[in-house]
Amino acid sequence: MDRIFEFFFKYRPLVFEQGDFTFAAPGTVRMWLIAAGVVGAAAVASYTVARAKSTVFDRGIMAGLRVALFALLVFCLLQPALILSTVVPQQNFVGVLIDDSQSMLLLDESGTPRTSFLQDAFTPDESELLTALSDRFVLRFFRFSDVASRIDGPGDLTFDGTHTDLGGALD
Structure with missing residues (x-):
């Protein structure tokens, strides 16, 4: 079914x-199409009075076909468009917030400090995450504890914040 939809409308339903x-x-074209619609409705109404050798069923079919053709023509003249928002590489920014509180110095279950994860995940040129993000976005790093402030990179972290309050830091 998706292929049929794509055949008729160029893009998949997604x-x-x-x-x-x-x-x-533009608005003027719309006004002209409304006026043409009124004239077209009068023309369709005139088929109800035509008698000749046709039956009511024949006149109904012909009127229906003409209305469908007219509706298709109006639809095309209205210039339908699909607007998609796309990400332009290196034109959009992504903020990376990193916890800079003293709690990051605590040891995890494995006995390593939480900061070791930060070093693995956010070391430039070694992190797959940062590489993937920087291919599409300009990265901005921020540290937070009870307040947020911009930093040049993860190397500027001091881990001296007294508590972690992401909501308060973003306000």
Whole structure:
């Protein structure tokens, strides 16, 4: 079913779910189409009085086909568009918040301080996470304990904060 949808609409349904559907036609075109719709409705109404050799069923089918064709034409003239938001590499920023409180010096169950995880996860040129993020975003590092402040990198951490309060630090 997705392939049929993609054949008719160029993109898979997932793209339509992520985007916003809109009409790109200017307001004047819309006004002209409304006026044409009124004239078209009058033309369709005139088929109810045509008698000739046709039956009511035949006139109904012909009127339905003409209305469908007219609706398709109006839809195309309204210039439907799909607006998608995309991330432009190195144009967007991502803030990386790192806990700078004294609790990061505590030992985990394995006997290693929590700071060893930070060194593994946030060492430039060695961290897969930072490499993947920096390919798409400009990274900004922030330390926080009870307040947040910008730092140049994880090497600037001092782990001297008195407590960890992410919500308060972001306010």
